[in-house]
Amino acid sequence: MPTHPMTAKRPLRPGSRADGPRPAQAPTPPVPTNERAPTSRYATDDARWAAVAARDRQADGAFFYAVRTTGVYCRPSCGAKLARRENVTFHADSTAAERAGFRPCKRCHPEQGAPDARQVRHAALVTAACRQIEMAEVPPRLDALAAEAGLSPHYFHRLFRAVTGVTPRAYANARRAERVRDALPAAGSVTSAFYDAGFNSNGRFYASADALLGMKPAAFRAGGKAESIRFAVAQCSLGALLVAATSRGLCAVSLGDDPDTLVKALQDRFPKAELVGADAEFERWVAQVVGFVESPRLGLSLPLDVRGTAFQQRVWQALRDVPAGMTASYTQIAERIGAPRAVRAVAQACASNPLAVVIPCHRIVRNDGALSGYRWGVERKRALLASEGGERGDAPTQVT
Numbered sequence: 001m002p003t004h005p006m007t008a009k010r011p012l013r014p015g016s017r018a019d020g021p022r023p024a025q026a027p028t029p030p031v032p033t034n035e036r037a038p039t040s041r042y043a044t045d046d047a048r049w050a051a052v053a054a055r056d057r058q059a060d061g062a063f064f065y066a067v068r069t070t071g072v073y074c075r076p077s078c079g080a081k082l083a084r085r086e087n088v089t090f091h092a093d094s095t096a097a098e099r100a101g102f103r104p105c106k107r108c109h110p111e112q113g114a115p116d117a118r119q120v121r122h123a124a125l126v127t128a129a130c131r132q133i134e135m136a137e138v139p140p141r142l143d144a145l146a147a148e149a150g151l152s153p154h155y156f157h158r159l160f161r162a163v164t165g166v167t168p169r170a171y172a173n174a175r176r177a178e179r180v181r182d183a184l185p186a187a188g189s190v191t192s193a194f195y196d197a198g199f200n201s202n203g204r205f206y207a208s209a210d211a212l213l214g215m216k217p218a219a220f221r222a223g224g225k226a227e228s229i230r231f232a233v234a235q236c237s238l239g240a241l242l243v244a245a246t247s248r249g250l251c252a253v254s255l256g257d258d259p260d261t262l263v264k265a266l267q268d269r270f271p272k273a274e275l276v277g278a279d280a281e282f283e284r285w286v287a288q289v290v291g292f293v294e295s296p297r298l299g300l301s302l303p304l305d306v307r308g309t310a311f312q313q314r315v316w317q318a319l320r321d322v323p324a325g326m327t328a329s330y331t332q333i334a335e336r337i338g339a340p341r342a343v344r345a346v347a348q349a350c351a352s353n354p355l356a357v358v359i360p361c362h363r364i365v366r367n368d369g370a371l372s373g374y375r376w377g378v379e380r381k382r383a384l385l386a387s388e389g390g391e392r393g394d395a396p397t398q399v400t
Contacts, residue, residue: 067083078105079368109367164311242255245285285302289302296324
């Protein structure tokens with residue numbers, strides 16, 4: 001198995017943009033929206049049927065259609081097989097469809113319609129709370145945030161988690177972690193950096209520093225200096241494959257066309273760490289990863305060193321629960337982690353995945369089953385899904 005021979009150690013400015021995810025990044029606050037599809041264009045059944053046949057996304061929210069033979073109702077844009085016209089009925093809203101005895105489609109989830117005024121108001125309240133947390137020198141108390149929103153602490157806590165995917169405390173901790181990372185390289189000392197970031201005791205900071213920074217604070221302040229990372233670049237059916245590991249476990253698995261580009265990205269992520277070429281033991285690790293990429297059903301028993309926010313960790317664990325030969329949608333992953341409104345944050349967590357194939361974000365597709373973006377290239381995503389489907393003897397099946 002050919003490996004890339006170079007070792008590398010290139011000092012860059014601490015805190016430079018990393019190719020992989022930064023260890024603790026807060027989810028993007030929600031963006032309130034109240035856009036609705038126009039109804040005048042779909043006033044007749046003929047116009048509605050034309051929209052269904054064309055899977056017109058602009059018609060979503062203007063009406064719903066149901067299929068008598070299946071007992072299911074859908075959005076006009078649903079990617080399900082087109083039913084016969086004589087079996088289709090149209091309904092003004094999801095309530096009318098369900099009153100007529102139809103159940104929601106598990107593919108397009110028509111019951112999760114366009115946001116109503118109450119949902120828009122809730123999104124605006126959570127957005128305002130996020131801004132308040134970001135601007136505060138010390139994280140606001142839950143009861144203060146709830147009072148500002150005009151809600152009870154219990155209800156506000158549930159609402160905030162449903163919209164963002166994390167609790168107010170986790171969101172505040174992620175913001176403090178960002179402040180620490182930004183302040184450490186230029187700070188006079190580690191102590192001044194964590195006090196400036198809002199930590200009110202060094203005990204609390206050091207207790208969480210490893211998870212927040214991915215290394216000891218002094219090492220992070222020095223740009224990863226004294227951290228040793230073994231790495232190698234091998235070839236697989238998908239192109240160049242970089243595998244890197246700290247003393248704790250795998251910290252990076254990347255795919256690409258050019259080995260040097262993959263190594264440079266690793267250097268950018270750990271600018272002052274000592275990148276050490278593979279030894280005989282690590283070559284065996286690389287061989288296991290290559291074998292896993294070629295045949296995921298073999299499994300992988302190597303330890304992982306993956307750091308991220310509490311939300312990212314929940315998403316990545318949910319991705320690992322999707323078996324080879326199956327796919328899931330971003331909406332389904334959001335529902336599984338108990339944050340059904342955090343679909344966009346789920347997509348961002350997938351895009352921040354540092355371990356290609358090991359954390360199988362390639363198995364996540366759009367609601368209609370179509371392929372979405374992939375950090376290492378959509379064609380590689382297509383090839384991985386085809387390979388996993390081939391191992392099953394059929395095409396990948398979407399989890400329901």
